[in-house]
Structures are given as C-alpha cells and as structure tokens.
Amino acid sequence: MSIASLLQRPFSVKRIPGFATIAIITFFCLYAPVIILVAYSFNAGTSLAIWEGFSLVWYQQAIANEAVQAAGLRSLALASIAATIATVAATMAGLATTRKRPFKGQTAVYTLINQPLMVPEIVTAVALLIFFAIIKVATGYQGMGYLIVAHTAFCIPFAYLPIRARLQGMDLSLERAAADLYATPWLTFKRITLPIMAPGIMAGFMLAFVISLDDVVISEFVKTPGQETLPTYMLGQLRRVVTPEVNAISSVLLAISILFVALFFFLNSRRS
Amino acid sequence: MNSNKPEDSVAIDVQSVTKIFKGETEVLALDDVSVQVRENEFFTLLGPSGCGKTTLLRLIAGFEHPTDGRIKLHGSDISLLPPNKRPVNTVFQNYALFPHMTVAGNIEFGLEMMGQAKAERSATVDRMLALVQMEELKNRRITEISGGQQQRVALARALAPHPKVLLLDEPLSALDLKLRKEMQIELKRLQHETGITFVFVTHDQEEALTMSDRVAVMSAGKILQVGSPRDIYDHPTDRFVANFIGESNFLNAELTKVSKGKGMIKLASGAELDASLPSDAPAVGPVSILIRPEHSQLTKRSSKAPLSGSIDNIVYFGTDTHFHITLETSEAFTVRTQNKPGFEGAFQIGDQVSLTIEPDAVQVLKD
Ligand SMILES: Nc1ncnc2c1ncn2[C@@H]1O[C@H](COP(=O)(O)OP(=O)(O)OP(=O)(O)O)[C@@H](O)[C@H]1O
Numbered sequence: 309m310s311i312a313s314l315l316q317r318p319f320s321v322k323r324i325p326g327f328a329t330i331a332i333i334t335f336f337c338l339y340a341p342v343i344i345l346v347a348y349s350f351n352a353g354t355s356l357a358i359w360e361g362f363s364l365v366w367y368q369q370a371i372a373n374e375a376v377q378a379a380g381l382r383s384l385a386l387a388s389i390a391a392t393i394a395t396v397a398a399t400m401a402g403l404a405t406t407r408k409r410p411f412k413g414q415t416a417v418y419t420l421i422n423q424p425l426m427v428p429e430i431v432t433a434v435a436l437l438i439f440f441a442i443i444k445v446a447t448g449y450q451g452m453g454y455l456i457v458a459h460t461a462f463c464i465p466f467a468y469l470p471i472r473a474r475l476q477g478m479d480l481s482l483e484r485a486a487a488d489l490y491a492t493p494w495l496t497f498k499r500i501t502l503p504i505m506a507p508g509i510m511a512g513f514m515l516a517f518v519i520s521l522d523d524v525v526i527s528e529f530v531k532t533p534g535q536e537t538l539p540t541y542m543l544g545q546l547r548r549v550v551t552p553e554v555n556a557i558s559s560v561l562l563a564i565s566i567l568f569v570a571l572f573f574f575l576n577s578r579r580s
Numbered sequence: 581m582n583s584n585k586p587e588d589s590v591a592i593d594v595q596s597v598t599k600i601f602k603g604e605t606e607v608l609a610l611d612d613v614s615v616q617v618r619e620n621e622f623f624t625l626l627g628p629s630g631c632g633k634t635t636l637l638r639l640i641a642g643f644e645h646p647t648d649g650r651i652k653l654h655g656s657d658i659s660l661l662p663p664n665k666r667p668v669n670t671v672f673q674n675y676a677l678f679p680h681m682t683v684a685g686n687i688e689f690g691l692e693m694m695g696q697a698k699a700e701r702s703a704t705v706d707r708m709l710a711l712v713q714m715e716e717l718k719n720r721r722i723t724e725i726s727g728g729q730q731q732r733v734a735l736a737r738a739l740a741p742h743p744k745v746l747l748l749d750e751p752l753s754a755l756d757l758k759l760r761k762e763m764q765i766e767l768k769r770l771q772h773e774t775g776i777t778f779v780f781v782t783h784d785q786e787e788a789l790t791m792s793d794r795v796a797v798m799s800a801g802k803i804l805q806v807g808s809p810r811d812i813y814d815h816p817t818d819r820f821v822a823n824f825i826g827e828s829n830f831l832n833a834e835l836t837k838v839s840k841g842k843g844m845i846k847l848a849s850g851a852e853l854d855a856s857l858p859s860d861a862p863a864v865g866p867v868s869i870l871i872r873p874e875h876s877q878l879t880k881r882s883s884k885a886p887l888s889g890s891i892d893n894i895v896y897f898g899t900d901t902h903f904h905i906t907l908e909t910s911e912a913f914t915v916r917t918q919n920k921p922g923f924e925g926a927f928q929i930g931d932q933v934s935l936t937i938e939p940d941a942v943q944v945l946k947d
Pocket residue numbers: 409601602603607608609627628629630631632633634635636783
C-alpha cells in the first residue's frame with residue numbers, strides 16, 4: 309500500500325496495532341464472570357466453584373423461599389411505582405425543556421435534572437438517610453414511602469434522557485401545524501405530541517424500572533428493617549452462607565434487565 | 581369568483597404592525613408595516629433573508645402576536661386570536677406533516693378538528709387527493725413518499741378545511757428546479773380552482789414575478805413597494821427594489837418639471853426625457869434615475885444622443901448580450917440586447933457609441 313493511499317483513508321481505530329486483542333480481553337472481562345455466575349446457578353452441589361452436575365434445585369429453593377418471595381415482590385412493586393412516577397415527572401420536564409424556544413437558564417435546568425447522575429450514589433444515600441431520619445422522628449411514619457420517594461428521585465434523570473432525546477428530534481412546527489388546523493392545545497398534545505413521543509416515554513420507563521430494580525446502595529441506607537428488596541436481601545445473604553441460590557436470583561434479575569434493555573434499544577431505534 | 585363582491589375587497593388588512601422579539605438583544609423584525617391583501621389574489625412577500633417575511637406570515641397565522649398594531653381578516657380584528665381560531669391555514673417551509681399518520685390521515689386532521697362528520701370528511705379527503713393528483717398514495721405513510729409528494733400533501737392538508745386565506749412560506753425552496761417549475765404552475769392552478777386568497781413568501785424574484793397578482797418587496801422589516809409584477813419591475817420607486825428585482829442602471833439627473841404624476845428630467849448631456857415619478861414625488865432638483873439594461877439601444881456615435889460613452893466589455897449570454905459601457909460622465913451603464921442571427925460583430929470593445937432610450941423607460945427614485 310502506498311503512503312498516498314494510506315493518507316487518503318480516513319482514520320480508523322481498527323488499524324491501531326493490538327486493537328483486536330484489547331477488544332477481546334475487554335469483552336472477556338465484562339462477560340466471563342457473568343457467564344460463570346449463570347452457569348453455576350445450575351450447579352447441583354452447594355459450591356460456587358466446583359461443578360457437580362446440572363440441576364434446577366437452586367431455582368426451586370429460591371422460589372420456595374418466603375424471604376425471597378417477599379423481597380422479589382417488594383422490588384417489583386417498588387420499581388413499578390417509582391418508574392411510573394419518575395416517567396410522569398420526566399415527561400413533564402421533557403415537554404417543558406424542549407417544546408418552546410430556548411430560554412434563559414435552560415442549561416441550568418438541564419444540569420439540575422441530570423445532577424443525580426453525577427453525585428456519587430453513596431453521598432445521595434447518606435443524605436437521604438439523614439433527611440429521612442429527621443422526618444421519621446418528626447412524624448413516626450415507617451412505611452414504604454421513603455423507598456418510593458428515594459427511587460423516584462434517582463430514576464427521574466434516567467427516564468428524562470430518552471424522553472428528551474425523542475422530543476428534541478421532534479419538529480416544533482408539528483404542533484404549530486396542528487394548531488393551524490384548528491386543534492386546541494389539549495387535542496394537539498393528545499393527537500400529535502403524545503403519540504410521537506410515546507416510544508421515548510416507554511424507553512424512559514423501562515430504563516427507570518431497571519435502574520430501580522438494580523439499586524442496592526440507596527435502598528440499603530433508606531429501608532427500614534424488614535423492607536428488604538431483592539438486591540439488599542442478596543447482599544445480606546452474601547454476608548452469611550453463600551450458596552448458588554444467590555446465583556439463581558442474580559440470573560433471574562439479569563434476565564429481567566436484559567429483556568428491558570433489549571426492549572429499550574428496540575423502542576429507541578425505531579424511528580417513525 | 582364572487583361576482584357580488586367588488587374586485588378589490590380586502591381579505592387581510594395589516595395595520596401599522598410592529599414586531600419586536602425580546603431576547604438577549606431586541607430584534608425589530610417588523611417596523612410599522614401596513615399592507616392590504618385583496619380577496620382571491622395571489623399575493624407575494626418578496627425579500628432577502630431575514631427581512632421579516634416569515635414573521636409577517638406567522639403574525640397572520642397567529643403563531644406570534646404583534647408588539648404593536650392590528651391585523652384584520654375580512655374586517656374583524658384577529659390580532660389576539662390563537663391560531664386554531666383563525667380561518668387561515670399554512671403550508672410550512674419544511675411541510676410539518678405528521679409523521680405518525682398516513683397521507684389521508686394528515687389531510688383529514690383539520691377537518692376532524694373542525695368537527696366534520698366522518699362521511700363528509702372522507703369525501704373531502706378524496707376530493708383533495710384528486711386536486712393534488714395523489715389518489716394512489718392515499719394510505720402511504722408520510723415517511724414513505726418523496727419530497728415533491730410531501731409538498732402536495734402539505735398543500736392538500738392546508739386546503740382541505742377551505743380556509744379564507746392560505747399562507748405559504750417558501751413552499752418550493754426544497755424542491756429541485758424542474759419540480760419547482762411544475763409546482764409553480766400547479767400552485768397557480770390550485771389558487772384559480774379554489775378561489776382562495778394566497779399569501780406566498782419567497783426570496784426568488786423570478787418566482788414572485790411569474791406567479792403573483794401583486795408583490796410586496798420587503799427589506800429590513802419594512803415593506804418598500806407593493807404593486808403588480810409589471811409595476812415593480814418597470815417602475816421600482818426605490819433603489820433597493822430596483823436592485824433586488826432584475827438588473828439596473830442608476831444615473832444622476834436633474835428633475836426639471838413635475839406635473840400630474842409625470843416628470844421631466846435633464847441628463848448631463850442636456851437631453852430632456854419624460855420620466856415616471858414615485859408616489860410621493862420628489863421636488864425639482866437633483867435626483868437618481870433608473871433605466872433597465874434592456875430599455876436602451878446601442879447606436880453609432882451621435883452628438884444628439886442622450887447618452888454616449890465607450891464599450892468596456894461585451895459578455896455573450898446565449899439569448900442576449902451585455903455591453904458594459906462607461907459613459908462620458910464616468911458612470912457605468914449596461915445595455916442588454918437580444919441576440920439575432922448576424923448581429924454579432926456590429927460593435928467591438930473600445931468602440932465609441934451612443935445610446936437611445938425607449939419611451940417610458942426612465943424611473944425617478946425616491947432617494
Ligand atoms: N423567534 C425569534 N426570536 C428572535 N428573533 C427572531 C425570531 N424570529 C425571527 N427573528 C428575527 O427576526 C428577523 C426576521 O426574521 P424572519 O424569519 O421573519 O425572516 P425571513 O424574511 O423569513 O428570512 P428567511 O428568508 O431567511 O426565511 C431576523 O432578524 C430574525 O433573526
């Protein structure tokens with residue numbers, strides 16, 4: 309190959325020496341532990357390291373375990389409620405930040421909405437712990453409200469990202485055209501804005517749901533005793549005896565996450 | 581169309597409208613604009629980018645409200661009505677078709693919002709599809725049709741509710757030249773068939789001249805001149821208008837006589853010529869005059885001619901030839917001559933020549 313033709317070709321990261329090797333090592337590090345985790349969830353023995361044959365015994369045990377059942381249901385309920393509220397809030401924030409001409413302080417508003425993504429989770433968790441402790445003392449309330457509020461709060465920026473992306477790709481003149489064609493503001497929203505932004509809303513909801521389902525740090529700090537979610541239950545188990553039951557629960561959580569993330573990408577990539 | 585109405589009954593009456601956009605810096609987009617659009621006419625707003633054409637259109641549509649002044653539609657003040665309460669429809673520059681609906685769904689939308697019954701709606705949709713020759717594509721999605729077809733759907737959608745006025749913001753600018761010429765003819769036909777008043781925005785002077793009944797030339801938030809294409813081309817009263825539409829020769833002259841809207845000017849050579857005057861006629865004295873390049877002919881040098889000079893350059897354009905001349909007063913002057921077989925070579929660069937000026941070719945400018 310001549311130097312001239314080399315110079316003419318656009319830069320490609322693929323031509324850096326060792327690119328393929330680094331890529332393979334990276335993917336290996338990312339996925340090998342997960343694959344091993346899933347594999348050992350089917351182990352017939354109690355060991356996390358010695359393979360003793362295939363069985364579904366740990367899945368059966370996990371399903372029969374009442375503590376797992378309670379934590380699993382709590383996690384699902386919490387994720388559903390928090391993701392729903394967060395999606396509604398994020399939808400309104402998305403509409404307010406994209407459906408008119410840029411306004412003063414717009415960047416500040418974006419930063420405020422996305423700030424939870426930047427703050428270390430442990431800081432948020434400690435802050436919430438202290439904040440809720442004050443409220444607990446003042447009101448005596450001990451219920452699920454704290455977990456719901458906390459999860460909703462950190463889910464909002466995740467729900468906001470795909471909703472805003474969708475709305476930003478939507479021409480402002482579409483709503484003007486609807487108004488021009490005699491639609492009231494409400495009908496314009498119902499017939500034009502909402503259907504076009506719907507994939508973004510769905511994607512936002514799913515992202516928020518998965519994030520809530522996965523959360524361990526904030527849940528651990530905010531929960532009152534007895535309010536175990538699946539991740540905090542697993543954390544508790546790991547401190548005691550570790551059996552492949554944890555692998556089985558992890559595998560189920562992983563399957564749910566993969567399902568949602570796949571749906572998220574599908575909805576986000578679909579352009580109408 | 582409506583024989584019981586006078587020819588020039590007013591559809592839109594823009595009265596001293598000023599629009600200021602308040603932001604980091606204030607933008608004076610429209611500066612005390614007054615203009616009347618007559619019923620059933622094809623009215624064009626023509627001007628360079630940023631002169632306020634879109635702003636004026638959006639004020640009429642209701643997407644913006646005037647900072648000052650009023651807009652009347654058939655006599656009633658609509659300045660403060662929201663867009664959905666105005667019997668006016670818009671064809672947007674980027675079409676703004678609803679991407680989640682079919683061709684028919686887009687056309688039907690306005691009818692549905694007006695509360696028409698389903699049967700009536702489908703009849704109108706079919707009529708509109710026939711009008712823009714899109715029957716076969718009725719159930720296609722908007723994303724599955726070409727730019728020219730989208731243009732037709734946008735037109736059909738805006739025409740379906742049979743608005744009093746149709747506003748079109750550079751609707752042809754995204755089309756290639758051939759399609760554009762076709763759509764120009766199509767638009768004229770649609771305007772004629774529907775009898776709807778069209779307000780058309782363009783920055784293309786040829787488009788404005790060929791399509792319009794009347795043209796308003798805008799610059800920097802002001803309307804400089806309103807008139808028929810012929811008026812605007814033959815008798816521009818403003819240096820900007822003359823320059824923006826067609827090519828122009830500007831000369832210094834002296835206005836010697838003003839009577840009954842007609843004037844007499846005297847050139848540096850001493851020749852006196854009749855001249856058209858702008859509406860607010862200037863006083864007798866030094867003025868600028870305009871002569872179009874094709875309203876003048878080259879002749880052999882003669883001391884009696886109104887203008888004389890020498891040929892600097894000759895540019896051949898196929899259908900015509902441009903002669904660039906420096907006059908004895910050192911002013912530049914261009915003569916455009918239509919090419920005829922055998923005419924070539926009659927004049928050479930460097931020749932001393934004189935010019936004749938056709939009757940009614942001299943226009944006195946305001947400034
Ligand atoms: N929403 C707005 N906020 C601030 N300034 C604006 C706004 N809309 C228009 N302007 C300004 O007002 C002036 C007129 O704009 P307008 O869009 O009416 O021009 P135009 O004649 O349609 O130009 P073009 O041919 O480029 O479309 C411009 O200087 C523009 O920058």
